[in-house]
Amino acid sequence: MASNILLSYVHKDSYFHKIDPSTKLLITVLVILLTFILKNYIHIMILLLFIFPIGIKSKVLRMVFRPVSQLFLIFILLFIIQGLFYPLATDKLMDLPFGFTLWKDGLINAANVGSRLLVMMVFGFWFVLTTHPGDLVSSLRKIGLPNALGYIMITTLQMIPRIQSQMKTIIDAQKSRGLETTGNLIKKFKSYLPLLGPLFMGSVQQAVEKSMALEARAFSSDCPKTNYRKTTIHLKDKIIMICAVALSIIGVILSWTL
Amino acid sequence: MDIITYKNFSWRYSGYKGWTLHNINLSIKKGEFIGIIGKIGSGRTTFCSSMLGLIPHFYPGTMQGEIIINGLNVKKSKIADLSKCVGLAFQSPANQLTGAGTTVEEELAFGLQNLGVPYEEMHKRVDDMLNLIGLEKFRKRSPFELSGGQQQKVAIASVLIMNPNILVLDEPTSQLDPLGTEQVFDLIKKLSKTGITIMISTNNVDYLSRFADRIILFDNKIVKIDTPKKILTDINLLKKHSLTHSNITEVSLRLKKMNLSKKELAIDFAELKKEIEEIMK
Incomplete structure (x- = not known):
């Protein structure tokens, strides 16, 4: 399955699975903001160290890093392209054959972008792995998330496997009528083109049907909504939130003064 | 008291020439159990959709006449408001x-969330419903991973759990095995005793003959509304509309052909039993 990269909630009995989703969301958002505010890639990589205790406590550490290893190629490409073709480069590191030059500030820029990406990904995956989408929506609704947006958040994750299986059905249907889907790249590309029409039309059709199903269950009714999943912000959530904000502020100050 | 009233209702889908439903006049009392029969393309699904307001609100087309459901004028009401009193189980359960939920229990709870049912009551209703449809084991599974029959049960349950006054079922047993069909019809029969109005579109005449108060025969218009006895023993009428009569009626018919019985055709087991007992005498 191609959905290896796209992770979804994994049920585990851990401390971080039990705390309120909005607490985890705050941590994740803070980390993402920090990756942009902190001074350089060394400071950003220090942030990465935090995932180890958090990941171990959440029992998802290895799962958090699995997708990162799959995207390893992107990181290598990032260093090659930035190192060789950084437009604002002034600081030469060494000359390469065929007239290429490796730029030092290009590499530093790559390290900044790469570390930012890495930290964001790792914390993002941690958030998705430990947070049940139903809990997330239920928690966010309390602080004013519109109903429709909540629905979109939950349903999007479920759409991907459904579209994949639909794609497979269409491919099978076309193959049974003699469509060639093997061969070289161009041939493959050509043979996949006629599959996109039915897939696209099918998705549009499905969206209409879904909206009927939603209306049939009073989706747009005016009465105040309730939640099936209960989430409460406990004292420990508040403590974690305050600690996270405090740590972030200290981190920013240290990063820019030291 | 009439809970469903159709006055000169006609509907034509845009892009089609003929009326899918033409000049429908109908009134249905609270608590009635109505069977809807007719061949494929006879407008049964359109009729079912119109009770929730999907027609005219969701499909482009021309509407004439009016529909009053539970005191609400369908054309002027929001579907969300109609859905509080009308539960429509679609023909295809996947639709x-x-x-909105990643598990069966959340899917069932979705309608209740929208109606603002309190937390404890919502959980109780979900538990009860899962018990009723016998899918307790599957409560944590994704509804999309279930078999067609199980999905159909979840689909019907998701509508039932909202406690509608009117339950509209469009081919509710199309994906069920014989036992599942029996279970669904038993469930529907139980529900009809609680006083809710049931409109069921099915060509399973065996069940209709046992349960329905009245049957409507559709062929883009109402051909006939009458008791199951009158419609389901009219073999020529059924044949003309590509429908068959029940097995019990068939037995009764053969007895008659063999000149063993002169009574009118039986539609349920009790009648057939009486007929056979008389022959045995």
């Missing part, structure tokens, strides 16, 4: 699943 009924909203994907």
Whole structure:
């Protein structure tokens, strides 16, 4: 399955699975903001160290890093392209054959972008792995998330496997009528083109049907909504939130003064 | 008291020439159990959709006449408001699943969330419903991973759980095995005793003959509304509309052909039993 990269909630009995989703969301958002505010890639990589205790406590550490290893190629490409073709480069590191030059500030820029990406990904995956989408929506609704947006958040994750299986059905249907889907790249590309029409039309059709199903269950009714999943912000959530904000502020100050 | 009233209702889908439903006049009392029969393309699904207001609100087309459901004028009401009193189980259960929950229990709870049912009551209703449809084991599974029959049960349950006054079922047993069909019809029969109005579109005449108070025969218009006895023993009428009569009626018919019985055709087991007992005498 191609959905290896796209992770979804994994049920585990851990401390971080039990705390309120909005607490985890705050941590994740803070980390993402920090990756942009902190001074350089060394400071950003220090942030990465935090995932180890958090990941171990959440029992998802290895799962958090699995997708990162799959995207390893992107990181290598990032260093090659930035190192060789950084437009604002002034600081030469060494000359390469065929007239290429490796730029030092290009590499530093790559390290900044790469570390930012890495930290964001790792914390993002941690958030998705430990947070049940139903809990997330239920928690966010309390602080004013519109109903429709909540629905979109939950349903999007479920759409991907459904579209994949639909794609497979269409491919099978076309193959049974003699469509060639093997061969070289161009041939493959050509043979996949006629599959996109039915897939696209099918998705549009499905969206209409879904909206009927939603209306049939009073989706747009005016009465105040309730939640099936209960989430409460406990004292420990508040403590974690305050600690996270405090740590972030200290981190920013240290990063820019030291 | 009439809970459903159709006055000169006609509907034509845009792009089609003929009326899918033409000049429908109908009134249905609270608590009635109505069977809807007719061949494929006779407008049964359109009729079912119109009770929830999907027609005219969701499909482009021309509407004439008016529909009053539970005191609400369908054309002037929001579907969300109609859905509080009308529960419509779609023909294809996969379409009924909203994907608003990642598990069966959340899917069932979705309608209740929208109606603002309190937390404890919501959980109780979900538990009761899962018990009723016998899918307790599957409560944590994704509804999209279930078999067609199980999905159909979830789809019907998702509508039932909202406690509608009127339950409209469009081919509710199309994906069920014989035992599942029996279970669904038993469930529907139980529900009809609680006083809710049931409109069921099915060509399973065996069940209709046992349960329905009245049957409507559709062929883009109402051909006939009458008791199951009158419609389901009219073999020529059924044949003309590509429908068959029940097995019990068939037995009764053969007895008659053999000149063993002169009574009118039987539609249920009790009648057939009486007929056979008389022959045995």
